[in-house]
Amino acid sequence: MRPPIEKILLVDDDPDDAFLLERALAELPVPIKFHSIEDSDEVIAAVTLHRPDLIFMDMNMPKKNGLECLQALQEQPVLANIPIILYSSSELASLMETAYAHGASLFFRKPSTFLGMVSALRTIVEMDWSDPSAIRARFYARDRVPDVRPEASGS
Secondary structure, three states, X not given: OOOOOOEEEEXXXXXXXXXXXXXXXXXXXXXXXXXXXXXXXXXXXXXXXHOOOEEEEEOOOOOOOHHHHHHHHHOXXXXXXXXXXXXXXOOOHHHHHHHHHOOOOEEEEOOOOHXXXXXXXXXXXXXXXXXXXXXXXXXXXXXEOOOOOHHHHXX
C-alpha cells in the first residue's frame, strides 16, 4: 500500500503561484497540508521543519534556483529521499532534461488554467511516490517534456 500524500511544500518566489497551488490543492478530495516559502535560501530549514511528503520547486528563482535547491537537499541525507517536483512555465525541453539530469523526481509544466492545475495535482498526488525513481522513469522520455496537464490529452 502506498503512503498517502499528506503534506506538500512549495518553494517559489511568486506569491501568486503559491496562492494558485494552495487553492488547487483545496479542490482535491483528500485534505493536504500546504506550506510555502518564497525565499529559496530557507529551503533546508523549511523542509526540516515541515517534513513534506512532496516538494514542488520553481526552476527560476532569484537567489537559489530550483536546481541549486535540489542539490542542497540531496546533500542532506535525512532529506534526500523526499520526492522533488521541479516546475516551470517554460516549454523548453532542455529544462526537463536539466531537471532530470540533476535528480528531480518529476518535471512539471505549469498548466495555463486553474482547472488544469487541479487536474494535474490530482494526478500527481495519486501517484505512488514510494518509489520516486519509477515515476521519474515513467514520465521521462528523451527530447519530450512530460505533460500531465488535462488540456494536453484533450480531457
